Amino acid sequence: MIDLDTLDEKFSIEGEVGFAELENDLVFLTISNKYADADICLYGGHVTSFRPHKTMDLLWMSPDSMFEVGKPIRGGIPVCFPWFGPHKSDPQKPQHGFARLMYWNVAETATTPTGETRVRLQLSSSEETKNYWPFDFEAELDITVGSKLNVLLKVTNTSNESFEFGSALHTYFYLSGIENIGIEGLQGTTYYNQLNPGNEVQEEAVLHIREALTRHYLDTEAAVVISDPVFRRRILVEKTGSKVTTVWNPGKEACATIGDLPDDGYESFVCVEAVNAFNNLICLAPGATHETSAIIGLEA
Numbered sequence: 285m286i287d288l289d290t291l292d293e294k295f296s297i298e299g300e301v302g303f304a305e306l307e308n309d310l311v312f313l314t315i316s317n318k319y320a321d322a323d324i325c326l327y328g329g330h331v332t333s334f335r336p337h338k339t340m341d342l343l344w345m346s347p348d349s350m351f352e353v354g355k356p357i358r359g360g361i362p363v364c365f366p367w368f369g370p371h372k373s374d375p376q377k378p379q380h381g382f383a384r385l386m387y388w389n390v391a392e393t394a395t396t397p398t399g400e401t402r403v404r405l406q407l408s409s410s411e412e413t414k415n416y417w418p419f420d421f422e423a424e425l426d427i428t429v430g431s432k433l434n435v436l437l438k439v440t441n442t443s444n445e446s447f448e449f450g451s452a453l454h455t456y457f458y459l460s461g462i463e464n465i466g467i468e469g470l471q472g473t474t475y476y477n478q479l480n481p482g483n484e485v486q487e488e489a490v491l492h493i494r495e496a497l498t499r500h501y502l503d504t505e506a507a508v509v510i511s512d513p514v515f516r517r518r519i520l521v522e523k524t525g526s527k528v529t530t531v532w533n534p535g536k537e538a539c540a541t542i543g544d545l546p547d548d549g550y551e552s553f554v555c556v557e558a559v560n561a562f563n564n565l566i567c568l569a570p571g572a573t574h575e576t577s578a579i580i581g582l583e584a
């Protein structure tokens with residue numbers, strides 16, 4: 285991990301990109317441009333805030349998030365890799381993989397010709413990652429902050445054998461209240477219902493969440509809209525390179541058991557996640573690359 289001064293010297297852009305220890309001693313890259321402000325924690329390569337001008341944050345952060353090395357950050361956009369959910373054979377390995385528990389290196393910061401800010405972060409295989417997963421890989425997060433936020437996760441197989449992996453861009457969206465919102469775009473889609481195991485089809489055009497919900501919508505690349513009439517906004521959630529969309533809210537009871545969520549935390553967010561898992565794991569041949577992205581912004 286390089287220090288703040290070196291990061292500043294190599295990667296800051298005056299008035300646009302800087303570095304700061306915003307929480308404990310974790311280093312954040314801060315962005316401010318003509319479209320939006322955003323914060324990215326280098327630990328986890330984790331976007332914690334995206335505030336297009338003239339609206340509140342699109343992302344929700346738990347006020348009880350720990351910001352501690354070895355623990356995941358709660359809120360924003362956790363990057364799950366190289367598996368999603370529990371490890372398939374070893375429950376001791378971290379839920380949602382190790383990428384959210386490691387420092388990512390800054391590779392580049394730049395201003396695009398239209399004034400957006402582009403940041404590239406990298407995580408490569410190491411002795412540490414091989415404690416969890418035996419393969420050589422290079423992962424890159426290519427994040428563009430403009431009127432929309434585009435988070436692209438690129439994974440390259442740098443080993444000499446094929447491997448299979450799962451991933452997710454596990455976005456927490458900030459809501460006026462879980463009971464106020466509707467999620468559009470999933471009608472007619474089959475989902476795996478994790479809380480009542482089995483596949484079901486969503487009949488309704490708009491999903492309203494009234495209790496704990498963990499649904500993995502299968503074989504869908506559709507965009508989703510989170511409509512929040514109280515905050516008077518419609519958040520458009522697009523994605524590429526992902527065929528599973530997970531919608532998660534823990535509900536009141538489970539929320540109270542999760543240490544880094546306040547008891548009423550479930551009222552303020554919903555996760556809509558761009559996932560590769562289940563029947564859509566990614567198989568990569570040596571030298572091959574897979575890209576998946578989540579693109580979020582206000583509906584025009």
Ligand SMILES: O=P(O)(O)OC[C@H]1O[C@@H](O)[C@H](O)[C@@H](O)[C@@H]1O
Nearest residue numbers: 356379380454478498530532557
């Ligand atoms: O608490 P974590 O590890 O960040 O996971 C949060 C949730 O993430 C969701 O994607 C999973 O479907 C849920 O089962 C899980 O509870």
